[in-house]
Amino acid sequence: MQNDQNWMNYEKIKDHFIHSIAKNMTLYGITPSIGRLYGALYFSDEPMTLDDMCKELAMSKTSMSTGVRTLSDMKMVExxxxxxxxxxxxxxxxxxxKSFxxxxxxxxxxxxxxxIEEAEEAMVELKRIYENTADEQLxxxxxxxxxxxxxxxQYYRWLLRFVDAVESGAIYDLVPKEESKDQK
Incomplete structure (x- = not known):
């Protein structure tokens, strides 16, 4: 009986973490259902088929296919x-x-x-208005x-350099990755 309770507690903790992943993935424009799919795949000991995913999450095969395609496009599932x-x-x-x-x-x-494009267009338009008005206040x-x-x-150009540092991996020189015990 105690073993059954331990398994139930284990599943509850895992489900809670998957829910947390799904909720936080909305920051990246990922729906909670796709976030739950990612969590289920992450905690799966074996690769899963769409049918496996449907059973695990009680969702349609179409939803699973769309979710997998979305996660694959984001380099989070392969x-x-x-x-x-x-x-x-x-x-x-x-x-x-790598996924992040x-x-x-x-x-x-x-x-x-x-x-950047919007700022440049606005500057061009403002210059045009400036050149065609005599209104000093304007x-x-x-x-x-x-x-x-x-x-x-200037800020956006800096942000692009920051993104380049993330893409190239140079960011890890400034903020090193932490090694987990599993990676050693």
Whole structure:
């Protein structure tokens, strides 16, 4: 009886952590259901098929397929080949640093590049208005706003350098990875 309770407690703790992973993955634009899928795959001792995932999470095969594709695009899940197994198998990328780097870099780079383009377009438009107005008060406002946009532009260029440091791995020179006991 005590052993059954231990197993129940074990499952409860694991499920709680998976829920925590799923909740926090929303920071990266991942839905909670896909986060739970990632958690289930992460804690699985063996690669899983879509059917395995459906049973584990009580979700449709379509949802599992969409989730796996999303996680695969984010470099968080990868297909696994097993001789004699005809169905596709998947497992999580075990290196969370690598997964984070791929996910962080892609999202931040895209957002930052968009912000740079928007700032540059705004500066061009403000310059055009500035050159076509005699209103000194408007010109002062435009000068102030152009300075703010230039500052934003400098920040975004710095952010791109930061993203490059994450992508290249140079960030680990400044903030080293911690080795787990399993990695030694």
């Amino acid at each position: 297909p696994v080949f097993r001789r004699g197994v005809r169905k596709d198998l998947y497992e999580t990328e075990k290196d969370w640093y 780097t791929a996910l962080f870099s892609r999202q931040w780079k895209a957002a930052t590049e968009t912000n 010109k002062m406002r435009i000068d102030n706003d152009r300075a703010r946009l230039e500052y934003a532009h």
